[in-house]
Amino acid sequence: MPILLKLLTAALFTCLSLAAYGEKLRIVTEPWAPYVYDDNGTMRGLDYETTVTVFQRLGVEVQWQFLPWKRCLAMLEQGHADGALDIFHSHDRDALLLYPSEPLSEVEFVVFYANDRPHPAQTLDDLRGLTIGTSPGYLYGAPFSDSTVFNREPAPSHEANFGKLLLGRIDMVITDRRVGQHVIKAMGLEGKVSQAPVVVSRQQQFLAVRRGAGMDLLVQRFAAELKRFKQEPAYVALSAKYGGFQVSNASGHTVEQQESGAP
Template sequence: MPVILKLLTAVFFTCLSLTAYGEKLRIVTEPWAPYVYDDNGSMRGLDYETTVIVFQRLGVDVEWQFLPWKRCLAMLEQGHADGALDIFHSHERDALLLYPSEPLSNVEFVLFYANDRPHPAETLDDLRGLTVGNSPGYLYGDTFSDSTLFNREPAPSHEANFGKLSLGRVDLVITDRRVGQHVIKAMGLEGKVSQAPIVISRQPQFLAVRRGAGMDLLVQRFAAELKRFKQEPAYAALSAKYGGIQAITASEHTVEQQESSAP
C-alpha cells in the first residue's frame, strides 16, 4: 500500500473514531481577541475561524469551550479536553501535547502603562520594584518569568488586568500587542494607556491536542491543510478582516508601535 494511502486511511479512522457515537473533538481556549473571542454569543477571530475551516475540510466535528487559561491547562492535564487553541509550545508539555508543524499565528508580548503613571520601560531593569499584571498559565519567556527585579500580580482576565492598571493597583500589564490594543478600545481606554518600547518576547501559537491513538496523524493533516489554506485568497481575506481591526485600533490611541519580526 502506498505511504500516502496508508496515511489517509489512518487519518480516516482517526476522524471516524472521534465522531463515533456523536463524539466531538473538545477544544478549550480563553478569549484572546482578535485571535479568538465571543462576539455577542458568536465565536469569532482569526485563529478560531481558520481552525474551524481546517477541521471542516478534515471532516472533524469540534466542541468549543471558553475558560480561563489556567483552567484550560487543567482540563488538558485531567483529560477533560482534547486540545487547546492558541497555545505556545513548551518542552514541559511535550509529554502531554502534540503540536502541528504549522503555527496558527504569532504573538508579541509587550507592556502597557497608564499615561497618568508612566513607566515607558525600555529594558527589564526599568521594571525594578514595580508590579506587573499578568495572566496565570501564560508563558512569557524565561527572561521575564525568571526575573526577580519586579513583582507579578495575576488577574482572571485581560480586562481585569487593565482595570487594575486604571485603578493604580498594578504599574504595568503584560499581554500580546494586538490583544492589548483590542482590550484598550473595548474598555474605552484610548488616550489613557500607552505601550512601553520593550518587547518581552515573540513566539508562535498553535492548535495543540492531547497525545492519543491517531492524534499524531491528525496533527500532521491539520498542519498540511492549514498551510494550504494560508495560501488561498480566503485566508488573505480573513487575515485582512482582522488585520483591519488591528490597524484601526492601533491608530486610534496612543500605543507606541513596535515592529514585529513574526506574525
C-alpha cells in the first residue's frame, strides 16, 4: 500500500502543479499541415488531435499558440512556453527539454520541383548548383545541412516556398512529403509540381516539455497513454483521416535532425 500510495501521489502531482492557480500547460507549435494546422479558426491535424486526446485522458489542460518555428524555440529557451508540439529530438537541447519515449509521428524530408523545370534528383549530389527553398529554424539532417554543392534560400512559409518555385526564383523546395502534398493540393498545384525520388532524411516528431517540477512524470504518463491510444480504432480512424500516416514507435529508424537555434 505505501508503494501504491506513492505512485498515486506522483501521478497526481503533475496535474495538481499545473492546475494550481488555474495554470495550463503552454504549448507552442508552427502550422505544419496535415500534422497540426489552423482550419478557418479550428485547430486540426493528426498530431494535434492525438495530443489533445492524450492530455484529456491525463486530465491536463493545455493552452495552444501558433508561432513561426524560430519563435517557438525562443519561447522555450526564455521560459515563456512549457512545451512544443512536433519537435525533433536534438541532443543540444537535452538539458532544456524532456522527450517522451513514444513519438507522435515520423516525417520524411523530400524535395519538390516545378514540372516545367524538372530536377528528378536521385541523390543529394544531383542538387549540385541548385537553389533549394528551406524554412527558417530548420535544418534537415547533417548530409543536407553540411553539403556545399547547393545553395539554400529560406522563405517565411511553405506556401511562399512553393510560390517562389513556380516563379522560378528557386529550383526546388525541401519539406516533409505529406506537408508538401498538402500544400500542393491547397494551392491547386497538382500537375505543376512533382516530388524527386531522393529522400533527404527521416525523423520522429515529439511533444517535448521544458524540464521542471513534475515534468519527468508528465512525459512518462504521456508516452504510456499515447502508446495505448495508437492501438485503438479511434487512432486508426484519425490516421486514415489525415492520409494513412505511417507512425513509427520508439525503436523506428531515425536520421537525426538538428534544428537551428532560435534568435
